[in-house]
Amino acid sequence: MNTFETDVAIIGAGTAGMTAYRAVQKAGRRAVLIEGGPYGTMCARVGCMPSKLLIAAAEAADAVRRAAPFGVRIQGSVRVDSRQVMERVKRERDRFVGFVLESINAMPATDKLRGQARFLSDQVLQVGDNAQLKAKCTVIATGSSPFVPDMYKQLGERLVVNDDVFSWDALPQRVLVVGTGPVGLEMGQALSRLGVEVCVLGRGESLGGISDPVVKANALAAFQADFDLRLNTEVRRVVRHGNQVEARFVSKEGEETVARFDYVLMAAGRPANVHGLGLENTSARLDGKGRPALDASTLQVKGAPIFVAGDANGLVPLLHEASDDGYLAGTNAANFPEIKPRIRRTPLSIVFTDPQITHAGLAFKDLPGDAVVGKVDFENQGRSRIMLKNRGKLRVYAHPGSGLFLGAEMVGPAAEHIGHLLAWAIQAKLTVAQMLEMPFYHPVIEEGVRRALRDAVKQV
Numbered sequence: 001m002n003t004f005e006t007d008v009a010i011i012g013a014g015t016a017g018m019t020a021y022r023a024v025q026k027a028g029r030r031a032v033l034i035e036g037g038p039y040g041t042m043c044a045r046v047g048c049m050p051s052k053l054l055i056a057a058a059e060a061a062d063a064v065r066r067a068a069p070f071g072v073r074i075q076g077s078v079r080v081d082s083r084q085v086m087e088r089v090k091r092e093r094d095r096f097v098g099f100v101l102e103s104i105n106a107m108p109a110t111d112k113l114r115g116q117a118r119f120l121s122d123q124v125l126q127v128g129d130n131a132q133l134k135a136k137c138t139v140i141a142t143g144s145s146p147f148v149p150d151m152y153k154q155l156g157e158r159l160v161v162n163d164d165v166f167s168w169d170a171l172p173q174r175v176l177v178v179g180t181g182p183v184g185l186e187m188g189q190a191l192s193r194l195g196v197e198v199c200v201l202g203r204g205e206s207l208g209g210i211s212d213p214v215v216k217a218n219a220l221a222a223f224q225a226d227f228d229l230r231l232n233t234e235v236r237r238v239v240r241h242g243n244q245v246e247a248r249f250v251s252k253e254g255e256e257t258v259a260r261f262d263y264v265l266m267a268a269g270r271p272a273n274v275h276g277l278g279l280e281n282t283s284a285r286l287d288g289k290g291r292p293a294l295d296a297s298t299l300q301v302k303g304a305p306i307f308v309a310g311d312a313n314g315l316v317p318l319l320h321e322a323s324d325d326g327y328l329a330g331t332n333a334a335n336f337p338e339i340k341p342r343i344r345r346t347p348l349s350i351v352f353t354d355p356q357i358t359h360a361g362l363a364f365k366d367l368p369g370d371a372v373v374g375k376v377d378f379e380n381q382g383r384s385r386i387m388l389k390n391r392g393k394l395r396v397y398a399h400p401g402s403g404l405f406l407g408a409e410m411v412g413p414a415a416e417h418i419g420h421l422l423a424w425a426i427q428a429k430l431t432v433a434q435m436l437e438m439p440f441y442h443p444v445i446e447e448g449v450r451r452a453l454r455d456a457v458k459q460v
Contacts, residue, residue, distance in 0.1 A: 016310025361407025374456025
């Protein structure tokens with residue numbers, strides 16, 4: 001048995017883990033990075049980057065199909081070469097992963113351990129079969145994994161998660177997508193626009209994380225006009241028949257559908273990877289599901305010299321949040337027992353559908369009851385109409401007395417960019433009146449933001 005010592009052990013070499021490693025080094029301490037799977041962050045290998053490559057291909061195909069209203073005629077039908085689509089996805093995906101591997105390879109060999117890690121005590125880890133690592137503190141950055149209900153496990157390779165999609169050599173004909181969160185919506189719409197017959201199902205009313213009922217109703221109408229999307233629909237049975245899956249699903253109103261698909265794509269959430277780490281061998285306090293009690297402000301596991309960063313802590317599963325988590329957890333682990341709480345950035349999320357979804361600051365569901373709501377509909381917004389991207393609504397929220405800008409939810413064009421502007425304004429503690437003093441060029445989609453702000457100012 002080989003034994004090692006370090007100041008901080010980091011379990012997981014994804015975005016949070018690698019950021020934690022750099023934070024420990026910056027603090028002048030030594031860290032060892034432990035990885036039991038393939039190197040390369042989830043974002044680069046199977047998450048945000050390959051999914052955006054698939055979405056980009058889908059947007060190109062859709063733009064060609066929708067060219068006629070501009071007076072641009074396409075001779076013949078649009079043909080999607082799905083093999084070429086997937087070749088580019090894999091090629092560019094591998095390029096992004098390569099950048100991550102370069103960072104890993106540049107690390108000293110003494111700072112890396114390969115193997116599955118398991119706690120033997122608060123400060124001792126078993127790594128694989130032949131190594132033990134003693135560390136003053138540990139950062140858990142093990143990420144998350146797709147949730148798969150038991151009913152689907154008998155489908156074998158006919159059941160896929162988004163990780164598997166990017167290993168396809170060509171696209172199938174029919175796919176059932178289970179889940180209407182960001183992954184389900186993005187993948188469902190992209191596959192549909194690339195010629196796959198899709199059906200996207202949500203068991204409840206959730207849609208892309210939208211809590212504002214007006215924004216959600218607008219998004220639902222836009223998506224249902226583009227692909228088969230059904231909320232409040234439960235899958236009752238799935239049966240494999242050769243290389244197909246027969247699914248029976250029923251709506252809340254009792255409408256029953258039986259259909260066959262080449263694959264079922266499971267997109268019903270990603271629970272944190274904290275099981276199997278031996279946390280029961282530490283002084284951590286665990287809940288009934290074996291998850292450690294966590295101080296969200298410091299990321300310390302209550303009662304133990306252990307910190308949890310990124311998707312593994314189940315707080316905000318987004319890459320920029322994982323990076324912030326990694327820095328905080330790594331810094332606190334390096335300086336333990338002297339630790340500091342985080343200063344959180346303004347919440348910001350984006351869903352890369354068409355129209356896009358964004359949320360900044362306070363969500364509608366978290367607003368005080370007297371909050372002011374300003375609004376704009378993009379149907380007749382100048383630049384949006386010029387580009388025939390005039391679907392969507394923006395709702396901005398402000399304090400009724402001071403006019404302080406609190407948050408916004410939006411479905412519409414260029415939401416990925418508008419969301420950033422709104423999040424920056426919130427973090428700068430601007431009022432809606434001060435935001436209106438900023439420059440607005442003409443003609444741009446951001447003029448829709450100005451209209452919503454004007455509506456809010458009238459009510460303050």
